[in-house]
Amino acid sequence: LYTLAGAVVTGFRPPDHRWHHGLSLTCAHLSGENFWGGPTYVRGQGYVQLPNNGAQVHLGWDEAAAGADGVALQQRLAWVTQAGATWLAEERRIEVTQVDARAGWWALDLRFTLRNVHSAALVFGSPTTEGRPAAGYGGLFWRGSQELAGGTVYTASGVEASGCNDEPAMGQRGAWLAYVAPSAAQPPAALLFLDHPANPRYPTPWFARPSYAGVSCAFMYDTPFALTPGAALTLRYRLVIAAGAWTRGQAAARAAALRFPDGV
Numbered sequence: 001l002y003t004l005a006g007a008v009v010t011g012f013r014p015p016d017h018r019w020h021h022g023l024s025l026t027c028a029h030l031s032g033e034n035f036w037g038g039p040t041y042v043r044g045q046g047y048v049q050l051p052n053n054g055a056q057v058h059l060g061w062d063e064a065a066a067g068a069d070g071v072a073l074q075q076r077l078a079w080v081t082q083a084g085a086t087w088l089a090e091e092r093r094i095e096v097t098q099v100d101a102r103a104g105w106w107a108l109d110l111r112f113t114l115r116n117v118h119s120a121a122l123v124f125g126s127p128t129t130e131g132r133p134a135a136g137y138g139g140l141f142w143r144g145s146q147e148l149a150g151g152t153v154y155t156a157s158g159v160e161a162s163g164c165n166d167e168p169a170m171g172q173r174g175a176w177l178a179y180v181a182p183s184a185a186q187p188p189a190a191l192l193f194l195d196h197p198a199n200p201r202y203p204t205p206w207f208a209r210p211s212y213a214g215v216s217c218a219f220m221y222d223t224p225f226a227l228t229p230g231a232a233l234t235l236r237y238r239l240v241i242a243a244g245a246w247t248r249g250q251a252a253a254r255a256a257a258l259r260f261p262d263g264v
Contacts, residue, residue, distance in 0.1 A: 004104055005243035007187045011145045020143040025112055027138045029125035033081050041127035054081045070097035087118040105242035107258060115232040122227045124220040134170045136221030137207040140237050144213025147185050153208045154178040154248045161210055169208040171221055175259060177206045178251035179215055188245035193217060196236035196260045200225060
């Protein structure tokens with residue numbers, strides 16, 4: 001993903017976490033299966049490489065449209081365990097309809113509908129639900145480019161974090177969170193993440209790690225979430241990508257202008 005000025009804001013397969021893929025929908029603990037990638041956190045043992053790395057398999061595009069009003073993509077996927085069993089059927093919608101070239105930002109709208117096609121309930125968890133503090137990542141996850149590491153996190157609650165100090169914003173709840181590149185980054189960039197009011201456990205607890213430029217809208221941050229057989233879970237998010245180093249006030253104003261309407 002790029003800013004309108006051409007700066008890359010995503011990191012793909014970085015050396016420290018080869019399974020990070022820029023912007024993704026993930027779950028490190030889904031009823032024992034790891035759709036995040038890499039080793040799995042095991043209570044009392046730490047991270048262990050297990051034969052449980054599931055895959056999100058692309059099945060097809062139902063829509064791919066581009067025009068004066070924007071871009072819309074509709075995709076079908078299957079979440080398949082390492083043993084080959086399909087647990088979730090997913091419909092993923094990706095839209096770009098809001099671009100402000102003068103102000104230097106554009107918005108990416110995402111909707112994920114996950115249907116449990118397994119015979120048992122599927123439980124979404126995280127390393128924190130398994131005993132590791134401040135590691136509640138899962139759900140929508142962004143990994144920034146190397147140039148963005150050490151930036152500043154602004155939360156809706158007013159808590160900030162920056163540089164290598166990850167703890168202040170970790171687990172904070174809010175309708176939005178902003179990440180601003182460090183002052184040395186050229187060209188500057190900022191990202192604004194908006195949670196939808198209909199998402200589970202809104203406002204979401206955020207996993208935010210400025211030390212390596214990582215943000216996750218983690219509805220299962222510290223409490224498991226169960227999806228019964230046949231049931232569907234819909235998750236909606238808006239990601240605003242800006243060419244500029246926003247202040248907290250600018251991030252809050254943009255969040256107020258672009259927030260999802262209640263009940264929609």
